[in-house]
Amino acid sequence: MARLDPPAPKFKVAPTMADVARVAGVSAMTVSRALREDGSVSKATRARVLEVIDDLGYVPDQAAGALSSGRSGLVGMIAPSFTSAMHGQVARGLNATLTKAGLQLFIGFADFQEEREEQALEALLRRRPEAVVLSGGRHTAKVTRMLANAAVPVVEFFCSPEAPMQHVVAVDLRGAGRLAAERLAARGRRSLVVLGESDGFDVATQERARGACDEAARRGLPEPTMICGAGAVTPIDFGAHVVAEMLTRRPDVDGVICFNDGVAIGVIAGLRRLGRRVPDDVAVIGFGDHEVGRHLDPALTTIGFNAPALGVEVGKVLLSAFEAVRGSEEAKPYRLSLGVELVGRDSA
């Protein structure tokens, strides 16, 4: 006689697709199909299934679905911090695009440290994202290797990568440096400083410094000084504290090109404390066109670019990369550099 061990009545366990199927009097497969709104299920059946789903409060388990289908529905993004306004904007644009395609953005945070970037990436990769998005610039060999092994579309954004992995949606940071120097020169400034923030990830600063140097050279100005600080807590904090060093290394400084608007805010505050007037004694230019800049006194001159649009663009690149894979075409590396514009206000 067959043993009949009725399964222990599990308490408060989420209903599964099989539960829905049983109650609706169909097979699990039909439930699965009903959820996908293909039209491969009769209207009546589908309606009944959806009703049961609602009754039971059934929520599909996407981990199981992912395991079975090989599609996690996830796109991984590595961001340097939780509080970067720019990355927030980019993520917003990207998320909007992905959501339409039924994909979710899964963000890992690198805390501006290479080691943490590796950890965050590995954690991400364990979730089998269908694509990975991260800042361009410099990456460790391990990061590059992990990404290559993952065999998914990769988009590097913002900084131009030294060695692009696949797709790139950059911002014309060299142009930004040029524009900034141009503005300062036009205002009669001759002794320029370019302020970076960290030194590890700081391809962004180097690009801008190069642009600024080009422009300075073109105009016969002395070579701008680049100052990078590692390990500052926040951009504002860095800006506030780097002022002293800046005045030591370049006592005659009359124009500062900052890593971002946060640094610029800190610098302006620091200069004010030391009795220097902005822009009369020292002109300051930010980067990122954060909305707060418009409301400061003096209002911040900055270099802007469309961060949400960058995110949307990254999303589009991914979607077309998926298309390419599906059609098994060669996915051509996509290269784009987004333009920047000077937002001229009072600080420079």
Add this chain to the structure above:
Amino acid sequence: MARLDPPAPKFKVAPTMADVARVAGVSAMTVSRALREDGSVSKATRARVLEVIDDLGYVPDQAAGALSSGRSGLVGMIAPSFTSAMHGQVARGLNATLTKAGLQLFIGFADFQEEREEQALEALLRRRPEAVVLSGGRHTAKVTRMLANAAVPVVEFFCSPEAPMQHVVAVDLRGAGRLAAERLAARGRRSLVVLGESDGFDVATQERARGACDEAARRGLPEPTMICGAGAVTPIDFGAHVVAEMLTRRPDVDGVICFNDGVAIGVIAGLRRLGRRVPDDVAVIGFGDHEVGRHLDPALTTIGFNAPALGVEVGKVLLSAFEAVRGSEEAKPYRLSLGVELVGRDSA
């Protein structure tokens, strides 16, 4: 004769645990154990397995692990936006705590809309988070129901919930309102306005308004006016644009208590444009103690609280809730209200 269909040589497919096992000459289970550093595997075996893992570039598939173990390793958080400084801070503190426990934070964004909050939550729940963290305050019935069905620990933070679901780590917003009103009263202000931002989620403003009203009443001041605006793009933007309405509804206003520092920045800029001096004509108080406030001119008076500590606290609540579940104790609802402090600067 048995058919021998050798499996098609899959190209560029991520190695599985079975692959690692085969190469290392052990069973999959041993690989699984080696990965957990329990010590339930001999040193030699473990070393060999780890070496193979490294060689092959093996990354475990956590979706499969989750399916099997019933533990997703995920904690879901609903944030209102990608760019809220406060939520970023909280997430940072929370993430730090969770990471130590081997859990990952998975953030969904609600865009300050109830409908989007429901969608974000459902998307989160499909990933079977082991706990959910979200702002307190008002939630739709659907959100409450989904969370109840999910049968996982839930922590509401920041706002005090109207009807707490489980655990609460709130901030003393009523006290914040009181402190702000007190400061303004001490500076001789009598005609106060409390500025909210949205009206849907705006339990936060109401709490602060109540605190401000209490304090005003206690001092015999006229009742403060509460103004909420829905659908503003950003806090700064809201602040800048609400000034006109504020001056219409309360022409004699001489003290403003703002929803957050962003609103305060906008208000100050808006007032300045209209020729009102801050703080001489109108004093302005923010909330959140964003670091930029210290560097503004006038420096911003604000109400601060320790946002990262809030996140850490939420993390601790979760970890002890997990403990309780494991020991199958009754997890007692945890209730905490974090204190706030006045950061007195020049704007009020």
Add this chain to the structure above:
DNA sequence: CTGAAAGCGCTAACAA
């Protein structure tokens, strides 16, 4: 349009 069988990659539970 619907269903049955098989299996995704991993881990719990038990056995050796």
Add this chain to the structure above:
DNA sequence: TTGTTAGCGCTTTCAG
């Protein structure tokens, strides 16, 4: 200390 078996909840594939 290690291996075997079974199965997590879903989707693919094939059959009807």
